Amino acid sequence: MNIIGPDLLIFGVDDVNACREFASDYGLTAEGEYRFLALDGTGIEIRAKEDPILPEALGTGSMLRKTVYGVADQATVDAIAAELGKDREVRTLEDGSIESVDDHGFVLGFQITVRKALELPAEAINAPGAPAQRDVNTVAVTKQDSPLPRTLSHVVYFVPDAPKQEAFYRDRLGFITTDRFTHVGPFMRPAGTQDHHTVFFIQTPPHMKGIEHFTFHMGGPTDVVTAGTKMVNKGYQSFWGPGRHIFGSNWFWYFKSPFGCNMEFDADMDLHDDEWEAREAMPGADNSQVFLLQYREKWAPMGPPPPKGA
Numbered sequence: 056m057n058i059i060g061p062d063l064l065i066f067g068v069d070d071v072n073a074c075r076e077f078a079s080d081y082g083l084t085a086e087g088e089y090r091f092l093a094l095d096g097t098g099i100e101i102r103a104k105e106d107p108i109l110p111e112a113l114g115t116g117s118m119l120r121k122t123v124y125g126v127a128d129q130a131t132v133d134a135i136a137a138e139l140g141k142d143r144e145v146r147t148l149e150d151g152s153i154e155s156v157d158d159h160g161f162v163l164g165f166q167i168t169v170r171k172a173l174e175l176p177a178e179a180i181n182a183p184g185a186p187a188q189r190d191v192n193t194v195a196v197t198k199q200d201s202p203l204p205r206t207l208s209h210v211v212y213f214v215p216d217a218p219k220q221e222a223f224y225r226d227r228l229g230f231i232t233t234d235r236f237t238h239v240g241p242f243m244r245p246a247g248t249q250d251h252h253t254v255f256f257i258q259t260p261p262h263m264k265g266i267e268h269f270t271f272h273m274g275g276p277t278d279v280v281t282a283g284t285k286m287v288n289k290g291y292q293s294f295w296g297p298g299r300h301i302f303g304s305n306w307f308w309y310f311k312s313p314f315g316c317n318m319e320f321d322a323d324m325d326l327h328d329d330e331w332e333a334r335e336a337m338p339g340a341d342n343s344q345v346f347l348l349q350y351r352e353k354w355a356p357m358g359p360p361p362p363k364g365a
C-alpha cells in the first residue's frame with residue numbers, strides 16, 4: 056500500500072474562532088472557509104462540532120473527526136477499498152476519496168495525495184571538518200525570521216488496545232513499526248514514506264480514546280525554536296519543549312491548543328527503510344528526549360563593566 060502520510064485532519068471543535076486564530080498563529084495559511092494549510096498543501100479543517108457534514112464523534116470528547124491519508128495513485132485508493140471492504144463499509148465520496156474506519160472507530164479517508172513537491176532549503180549549518188553549508192557572507196538568522204510549517208508530519212492517538220491498532224495498520228494498511236515504547240505502543244510509518252513515524256499509538260483507558268497531538272515538519276531546529284518562541288510571546292502555553300526526541304531524533308516543541316490536544320512543531324526526523332530494525336525502550340523521561348530546554352525571556356549580560364583588574 057503506497058500510503059504517503061496524513062494529508063488532512065478534520066476537527067469538530069468547541070471554539071471555532073479560537074482554533075482559527077491558533078492555526079493562523081501557528082503559521083498555517085487559511086484556504087477557503089474551513090482549511091488551514093502548510094506550504095505543501097497538507098493541513099487541517101476546522102468546523103463547529105455540530106456541523107452535520109462531519110463524521111460522527113468518537114463519544115469521548117475528542118475533537119478529531121477524521122484523518123485523511125494521501126496515497127500515491129488511484130490504484131492504491133482502489134487497493135485500500137478492496138482490502139477494507141472485506142469486513143467493513145467503505146464509502147466513495149463525491150471528491151473521489153474513500154472513507155472507512157479503523158478497528159477503534161477512528162474515521163479514515165484515503166485520497167490521491169494533495170502534497171505539492173517543495174523546493175526549499177533545509178536549515179544549513181557551518182561546522183569545522185565539513186564543507187560550509189551556507190555561502191560566504193550568507194547569514195543564518197535575522198530578527199524578522201518567520202518560519203512556516205512545511206508539511207503535516209504525524210498524529211499521536213490514544214487507543215485502548217495498542218496491539219490491536221498496530222495489527223490493523225500493519226496487516227491491513229501496510230504500515231511498518233519503527234520503534235516502540237514497552238507497554239505503551241508503536242511508532243509506525245506507512246510504506247510510502249521514510250519518515251520515522253506518521254503515527255504513534257498510546258495505550259490508554261477507553262474513555263480517553265482520541266488524539267494526543269499532531270505536528271507539522273519545520274525546516275530545521277532553528278525554525279522550531281523561532282516558531283515556538285513566537286507562540287510563547289503570543290501567550291500560548293508551552294506543554295513540552297523545546298527538546299530533541301530519541302526515537303525519531305526529531306526536535307520538538309509542543310503547545311496546548313484549543314483543538315482538545317497538543318500541537319507540536321518538529322524538525323529533522325530520522326528516515327528509515329525496510330532494513331531498519333525496530334528498537335524498544337521503557338517509557339519515561341530518560342528515553343523520551345536527549346535534552347529538554349525551557350523557554351525564558353530574552354536578556355543580555357549588559358550590566359556595568361567589571362571593576363578594573365577583575
Ligand SMILES: [Fe+2]
Nearest residue numbers: 209268270319
Ligand atoms: Fe510528536
